[in-house]
Amino acid sequence: MIKRTLFFGNPAYLSTKNQQLVVTFPEADKKEAKIPIEDLGYIVLEDPQITITNGLLMKLVENKTAVITCNKQHLPCSFLQPLIGHSEQTERIRHQLNASTPLKKNIWQQTISVKIYNQARFMDKRDIPTRKMYKWVNEVKSGDVENHESRSAVYYWQHIFGIEGFTRGQHGDPPNNLLNYGYAILRAVTARALIGSGLLPSIGVFHRNKYNAFCLADDIMEPYRPYVDALVFDIMETNFEIDELTTAIKTELLMIPAIDVVIDGKQSPLMVAMSRTSNSLYECFAGTSRKVLYPVFI
Structure with a gap:
């Protein structure tokens, strides 16, 4: 199965509920979005005003989803990786x-x-x-x-x-x-x-x-x-x-x-x-x- 890549370039609040990533936007006219965590391979966080909950981070790591953050030049600068990546x-x-x-x-x-x-x-x-x-x-x-x-x-x-x-x-x-x-x-x-x-x-x-x-x-x-x-x-x-x-x-x-x-x-x-x-x-x-x-x- 091909995992999805999500890019967040604007302010957003990222949380989790029922094994889904929940995206809430500060703009009142933008609807909340939900994506199954099992479908995610990569998440790129660019905007400095993005907030992400620890509960979501834990689920992403368990799913082996790569969480990538960007610097002021909008280039990927860090990568969240699990402490244990394989049973052996x-x-x-x-x-x-x-x-x-x-x-x-x-x-x-x-x-x-x-x-x-x-x-x-x-x-x-x-x-x-x-x-x-x-x-x-x-x-x-x-x-x-x-x-x-x-x-x-x-x-x-x-x-x-x-x-x-x-x-x-x-x-x-x-x-x-x-x-x-x-x-x-x-x-x-x-x-x-x-x-x-x-x-x-x-x-x-x-x-x-x-x-x-x-x-x-x-x-x-x-x-x-x-x-x-x-x-x-x-x-x-x-x-x-x-x-x-x-x-x-x-x-x-x-x-x-x-x-x-x-x-x-x-x-x-x-x-x-x-x-x-x-x-x-x-x-x-x-x-x-x-x-x-x-x-x-x-």
């Missing part, structure tokens, strides 16, 4: 912490190979020359010691949007603002899936910044990034004004969890595919598999 969490975390360095390097090799491949597939869709990209896909070594991820990124960002001089950066020119928002949503989707698989999203296989609480999420979301890039490109093509993150643009980007992807030869929503990826990652940590399942960009 202790054992699964132990396998994760005991993963050998060669295993983690192999996982990173797989991850970067698929990321570059998916970037190349998106470039194919745009009729951009990809010979270098496919060459790099097959040259990625254990741990990506030759940094093919960086080489491919330079080529990719120079060509993908057709903007002369475009560089990817948190504070760069548009569409970086759209990419920042989209990647933040993707990061939350990834963290939710990892927690659901009983893994710690803070302990990565490659990323290891001590100030980053989502190192593993940043690792595993890499092959999924081209789906965000493709959505941003589609938004640009529909003549949206992209200098600001409007409600219309956010609405489009909040569809990321429901994007159809192909994984293991089958089509499924991105959020479902991410759960398959995170579970396959655990199987690698547990020693029952050597392959992380990632989607292939079509």
Whole structure:
């Protein structure tokens, strides 16, 4: 079942009754709204005047609903996660912490190979020359010691949007603002899936910044990034004004969890595919598999 994503950009009072999320608005002419909590996968809270009850938060956590809050720049800045995400969490975390360095390097090799491949597939869709990209896909070594991820990124960002001089950066020119928002949503989707698989999203296989609480999420979301890039490109093509993150643009980007992807030869929503990826990652940590399942960009 595809879980729903709710976005709250205006003042509201959020509570719960009879296993439903109840939305009450300060405007007298707006009717109260009710949504079954079991249908919810993600809730994005943007307006600082939103009030949410602890009873609702508890039910959302029990339902494994990701609650995302935004900062003054309207970008997702925090993610509410349960203390216990899986019945076998202790054992699964132990396998994760005991993963050998060669295993983690192999996982990173797989991850970067698929990321570059998916970037190349998106470039194919745009009729951009990809010979270098496919060459790099097959040259990625254990741990990506030759940094093919960086080489491919330079080529990719120079060509993908057709903007002369475009560089990817948190504070760069548009569409970086759209990419920042989209990647933040993707990061939350990834963290939710990892927690659901009983893994710690803070302990990565490659990323290891001590100030980053989502190192593993940043690792595993890499092959999924081209789906965000493709959505941003589609938004640009529909003549949206992209200098600001409007409600219309956010609405489009909040569809990321429901994007159809192909994984293991089958089509499924991105959020479902991410759960398959995170579970396959655990199987690698547990020693029952050597392959992380990632989607292939079509």
